[in-house]
Amino acid sequence: MTEKIRRWIHTNLFSSPLMGLLTVFTIVVLAVVLPALFRWAFLDAVFVGSSRAVCGGGACWAFIADRLDQFIYGRYAPAERWRVNLAGLVLLAFTALAIWPRNPFRVLCVALLVTLCPAIVGVLMVGGVFGLAFVPTDQWGGLSLNIILTFATVAISLPLGVLLALGRRSGLPVIRWACTIFIEVLRGVPLLTVLFMAMVMLPMFLPEGITFDRLLRAIVGLSLFVSAYFAEIIRGGLQGVPRGQYEAAAAIGLGFWGAHRQVVLPQAFRLVVPGIVNTVIDLFKDTTLVSIIGLFDLLGIVGQSLKDPNWLGLGREGYAFAALVFFVCCYAMSLFSQSVERRIKSARH
Template sequence: MTTSSASSEAAQTAMIPQREPPVRRRGVPGWLRQNLFSSPLNSLVSVVMLVVTVMVLWPLLQWAVVQADWLGETRQACTGEGACWVFISARLESIVYGFYPESEIWRVNIVFAMLAGVIAWLVLPRLPAKGWMALFALTGFPIIAFFLLAGGAFGLMPVPTRDWGGLMLTLTIAVVGIVGSLPIGILLALGRRSSMPLVRGVSVVFIEFWRGVPLITVLFMASVMLPLFVPSEVEFDKLLRALVGIMLFWSAYMAEVVRGGLQAIDKGQDEAGMSLGLGYWQRMGLIVLPQALKLVIPGIVNTFIALFKDTSLVLIIGLLDLLSIIQAGLTDPEWLGYAMEGYVFAALVYWVFCFSMSRYSQRIERKLHTGH
């Protein structure tokens, strides 16, 4: 027997020495060990940051939860040293519905339920007919919501927009602005890259004009100056003027976001579509735009978040949104001195909606493999 065959036989019959078990990397202990305590320096930094976080958040937690007053209807119910959330609960109806007639609030609740159902259908995975639901969200839902909120048809009592306010008005402005600004922005982005000088020039002038003025100026012009340039017989609703101004303003920003995605697509993609005999709109709709929009999902959602937060600027034209209703409630002599609770509640509501949009955009990115 040769030396090589002898060593091979010994290697096959020899017992493997006992080794240490693998480090557990699953569950909460594994996550903590891998992310917070993977090394002595990392462990020290994690402990210091945890101590600082507790020192900062514990007084806030005591004020907002432990020592807070939750139940009651008047100022006399606030007897503790913490937050007086009675202010929010006592004025919750006006914060959500504004000055909408109490007997017609059921119409707003139906719209809220429909909006929640549409969002849940589009967000939850494995639900069928998402394309049809998206089409309904862009076409059918706005029409149904308009007739329910405004009334004046199908036996519903008309409710003027001056009675709209609170969270209902904030969501109305945000949804209409988001749904309207995206398609207009896509058309403007395509127009700015067009080979036709007139179309390109009009798109450039439109984009640069609306990006060059602040939104407050746009709202002021839409509310005060626009009626001076139209016939006296024509009456534009104040909310409608604000919605048009917000859509045009944010469509200019959306156009630049989409244009960045279009520039990131290689020219060969468009040329490949031309070689197949596809027309311009077929190439854009089937080949170029799907790839471009996938690349700029973070920018699009960032614009949506900025639009949602800027809905509070409609106060300048006399529309009382969520933040404005809370500020108006703070002027009530019965509730003087509780501004902190009102602003914290408004900030929490804005954060919930903005954070939800951000998380949903990240989920879409992972689903579409944007990073590959």
């Protein structure tokens, strides 16, 4: 074991003079920074309190504890927050069934995840039916808004991305060029521009007196933007499927849609799992941009809470908490992607 550890240290930390110098420099920096950071974050920190007055020289985590409900639920009515929790459990249950590798009804569960699940979550969150109080979307916020935006956008943009990828490979010039223009235009402009277009320009093209909810317009803008990236990722997967698979599907009598649904697309998705998950992670982080158009996600709620006279000057704690939450969520998605890749690799062997 000692020899194995020594070999690992030599290979990964001291494989060359430059690598050894960087390793020593990193150790020195960590030795200087980590004790001070630990003292600020834990030893001198304050964890309980109702105002800035309780804070000392360390981190004032009392601010996070006092505002934790708002960071999760936004301005959602406290008496109705059980609906947000239930919606999260429904989403988690449908997702778990859809990704469970031994589920014999996995295809059906995936279909329900993008059809029935959004309907149930929408009814729970909005209300107005079945005796549930109506909660307008301008009261939604916090981490729950980031999750809802990510889920809704992926549910819409992933199927649209598949259609765009197939359209770009179409033999019909009109369809191919239309899909190509859509993809390249959306990939060539900043996401913030797309969101502003959805907020400002979309209502101008609607008939007089007809408008869409602000959250719905944000979902539409995000979905169109992300679908262009999904289309290119999936197109790369389609190009990675051997030509013989297409010929084999045609030989057993499958048409275009049957061949892609049963033979080509399953293989293409296995090739592009890292790219899809990476795009979802980017999307989850990009949902923070909606605070610029008047929707207050976790980062927006943190910024609003810092304006409270009782908690002025605690930006480090607020943004450190937001960074930690986003890191945990994104790292969990990355670990899931790695586990899927390992299962695919083991299945091939």
